[in-house]
Amino acid sequence: AxxxxxxxxxxxxxxxxxxxxxxxxxxxxxxxxxxxxxxxxxxxxxxxxxxxxxxxxxxxxxxxxxxxxxxxxxxxxxxxxxxxxxxxxxxxxxxxxxxxxxxxxxxxxxxxxxxxxxxxxxxxxxxxxxxxxxxxxxxxxxQKFLRRHRYQTITSLTIAVLITAVLIIYSMWNQSQLKLAEAKSVVDGSILFQARESFAKADYAEALYRAKSILDSKYFGSEAKLLYAGILVQNQQSQEAVTKLEDLLEDRPEITGAAYSLLARILWESKSNDGEKWKKIHEYQQKAEELFPENTEAYFLRAMTALTIKKKIELLDEALYLDPGHYESYRLRAYTYYASKKYEEMKDDALVMVALRPQYPLGYSLRAIASQELGNYEDAISDYGKAIKHTSEEGPQLIELYAQRSDIYLRMGDYKRAIEGAEEGLKFFPDETILQFRIFCALVAMGDYEQAGALYNRIANSDVDSKLKFRDWSMKYVFDILDAGRSWHPPNRKPEGVAFLSMLEAEQMYEHLSAKAGRVINDGFNSDFSPDGTKLAFSLGAPGYSGLAVFDLTSQETDLLIVPGKNPKWSPDGQYIAYVRDNPILHLSDFASSEHQIHPLSHTDEQVWIIKADGTAPKFLARGSRPSWSPDSKFVYYQSRKAQSLYRISIEEGQTQPEFVMRCSNYHPSLSPDQQNVAYIENGSLVIVDISSQSSIVDWKGSPRMWAGTWSPSGSQFSLGGIYDPEIRTGLWIYDLNRKQAEKVLAGQITKANWNKDETQLAFSLGAPFNEVWVADIDSNISTIEALGPGLTLEQHYQEMLNFYTGRIEADPRDADSYFHRAQYHDYLNEQKESADDMEKYAAVLNPKQAMISSETGSGSFLSRLWQGIPTNMGPTVNSSSHDAAPSLTADGLSLFFNSRRPGGHGNWDLWVTTRPTKEDEWGVPENLGSIVNTESVEVSPSISADGLALFFDSDRPGGYGNSDLWVTSRTTTNEPWEEPVNLGPVINSPDKEFAPAISTDGSTLYFCSNSSGGEIGWELLVTTRAAAGNNWSIPYSPGSIAGNPAVFNSLCNPNISADDLTLFFECMLPGCGAVDIWVTTRSDVSDLWAQPMNLGPTINSMYNDATTCLSADGSTFYFGSDRPGGEGSWDLWQINITSIPESPLKEGDVNSIRKSPRSNARKDVALGKNY
Structure with a gap:
């Protein structure tokens, strides 16, 4: 072994x-x-x-x-x-x-x-x-080494393992951060895209909101800041925009270049006209050009802020040449073509948008609109269906898609599918009026008048706004259908009844106008012929949302030049167009929309600009309106509303100081072709003034609803139109300076007219709800009155309008507005009894409780007695040559407080009081309330308590909470001086503006106005209460927020409550007799809801401004302020003595019979009179 x-x-x-x-x-x-x-x-x-x-x-x-x-x-x-x-x-x-x-x-x-x-x-x-x-x-x-050095190795290995673990964790964290950064970049990029999309759609509030959320983004912060600043520039928030832009001056070249471009634009639009301004503009523009790189994003950014449409298209063309797949450039260019009515080009861009992003609805909807306008209805229907499919949110966009698709079915005559398509939309939006209107039109076209009438009744009885929209849409729809050569109803049977009255009126108006003229523009107003007569410059869109465009009468093509813009005036040499810029916001999509809402803007914000006729080189001239040219095309004349004067300014560079021509406080002055005369409307009359002598050479009393006019090129004729209101049918009037008379030659809602150079054509504009421009061929060898006549005199016009509203009343005895308007025309004809009778019926229909209000001072209706009165000026003892308004009377009727700008006060506006020993005595000389109450600030709108010991008012004096606060001053007896005013505190006063207080008789309720929550017109009526004098006031609330109370409380001002707390007077800017009217609402008991407010009618309200009321405690005298003619100053105090009458001309049974009168199904031709 x-x-x-x-x-x-x-x-x-x-x-x-x-x-x-x-x-x-x-x-x-x-x-x-x-x-x-x-x-x-x-x-x-x-x-x-x-x-x-x-x-x-x-x-x-x-x-x-x-x-x-x-x-x-x-x-x-x-x-x-x-x-x-x-x-x-x-x-x-x-x-x-x-x-x-x-x-x-x-x-x-x-x-x-x-x-x-x-x-x-x-x-x-x-x-x-x-x-x-x-x-x-x-x-x-x-291994042997490890065994020999076991402990050292273990320690080293432990350290190594820890280091390795840290390295691994760091690596994993770094990878996670990179992924998070990548995700954040995608999210921020998506938000920027959405912000730009909102900007392209003109949804600036949404665009600002989205851009603001990524201003600090490390990936797209610079782009977001630039977009944010660009929107601020559009909104004329220049100071904030400059701050944002200055932060971008050290950024990437394309961002910095765009920032300099916007800074140049801000300076360009600023009020300053000094030489340094233009040097700075040139410097900024030069830097912008030097810094902009040749890439898609840079061109796109420049396009977003380009002023002119031509420049915008050029820049977008360059952007898409460099990157044919840049979606945002296609989107912006498609919207620009949309606004310009270039539908073939718009369709091509929409096609690419669909190819690039097939899941987005925008491309389909834009292509559908283009196909619709080009008459390719089947393609449009298909694309609308796809847009609906890809639209996830139920909102206005989806409503519009359903409505537009139904409109195409109507155009095709496929009424069954029009109804089915609208009903599909109503499943999501059951109360949407536009979809119900599409069904109504289809039912009418099919001859199903019974169902159509029932649908109309449901809509008309739902709310006033829906009823008015229905009226406007109906009239515009009929014009569009008739202009296309089709019928809006079966040819063998016309509809009858109230539901179809607006359509019948529109049809007869169209027939009347088309017999003398032809429609050339279906979406614009206020045109002006080019010197050669081949083109029309006009305002494309609706007032408040318009752009400057040129229509070629030969090719029938529209060329949008710039937005915003309105009221163009071509230079005599044809090189330039002067126009008014009234809206800083660019709403490209609104111009081609089928519906326009009037957007009233402040006249003091209007600016006069010029632009070359080819759509290049826009230039700001001055703040003002109503531009016209000198014969040599070197000067532009304009009116400054702020200075109430007429100026002229050179269009040459470096000569930017305006020259004073004459004082002119009236709206819409028109300079004669030879610059010798100025014509304007004053107190309902046409006034022509010789500039050199400042003397009147023409003073023709016209219709109260006349608003503005235009000279003929020869200077021998002057055209006059009406105000922009669907219910105002002033028609077109021509004043012949040779014959010294005027006649109405065309009926309808005509607002303005102008001749071509040789006076062979006349273009006129139809106001709401049409927004159209028509052209009539006329014989230049005879006057326009003869060419378009026979015309009507003023009295014949009034009688015609009486017949018109009588016909409406016969068709619908419950039409309150027709009684009101007929009362106006009775008043114009000095038929005061008939006017008062119609106001009685107006009140009976609108609200029977108001019509039958009794008074302790006598039998009969209080309103009836008020309408029997005659307004009289309170005379030179009370009124001054300045401005006196806002009366407030003590319960004993012996002291009348008011505010005034007269000399002898302590500030711009002071509180004054006039007294009398007894009610039978005359009022004494007003006295200033003194330096305790009045300051160097503004003190206005007094409201005296019933005992005369507390005086409420509003003031912007120091020590308040906002721009204007409510204050109260008190005294121990009526013989004692007023004490130091006390602010009503933060429960009532806000950081905004509270004004126009009205204290109830028992002192427990205070009415006032506030813009802290912003009603329909920027302010609303609020109410606060307290248990007794000395107690704290409650949190204010709006009567309009209480179910059952009318929503009109969100649009009224300057309230005044009666002594019994049952009648509330106020002023309102709703359509009525004048710009501002006095309205009233009542209730039977203080615990009741307020009744439907009603206009006090032509006895009290004039065609001017009437406001700030006060009813004496015994109901015998009604006081108010007005700027009507016949006063001592620019605004005076007036009164109406309310006398007892034996009995009311309208009995309870009459009220009931009127309200129960059946609506007629008969079509009354007499209702339309000679107007049509």
């Missing part, structure tokens, strides 16, 4: 010490395993030759392997070694296996050279050093 292979061979090979090494290996093997490599019993059984072969050739098992075959013996061996079987195998495996096996090598050359080498290797193993018996691999040597 200990014999080496060479010894077993018995050959010639020498035996040396290496044979001993083999024997030592067998011994070591036995020490480790408890047995020899080859068992002795096994060798003896095998025989000699087999024993030799085994020793020479068969490799022995490794010691660790041998242990695995020993079974239970292994346990004893392990105990002998003081170990366990597993630990023993593990200890022997590797190094000891290699040492033993090297000693047992068959070839002695591969064994240890001597016993010392074997011993040294065993020692290496014990000291955890690499042994010689094992191949010197790096992993093996490294």
């Amino acid at each position: 200990y014999m080496s292979p060479e010894q077993a061979d018995l050959g010639d090979m020498d035996v040396d010490t290496r044979s001993d090494i083999y024997s030592l290996g067998v011994l070591l093997y036995e020490l480790l395993t408890g047995t020899t490599p080859f068992g002795e019993e096994e060798l003896h059984k095998a025989g000699y030759l087999e024993m030799q072969r085994v020793i020479r050739e068969q490799p022995p098992p490794k010691p660790s392997t041998k242990l695995s075959t020993l079974g239970e013996t292994l346990t004893d061996i392990a105990k002998h070694h003081g170990s366990t079987p597993d630990l023993l195998r593990k200890a022997i495996r590797d190094d000891l296996d290699w040492i033993v096996m090297k000693a047992l090598e068959k070839s002695r050359d591969r064994r240890y050279d001597n016993a010392a080498a074997l011993a040294m290797d065993v020692q290496r193993h014990l000291s955890d050093q690499p042994i010689l018996a094992r191949p010197p691999k790096f992993t093996y040597r490294f």
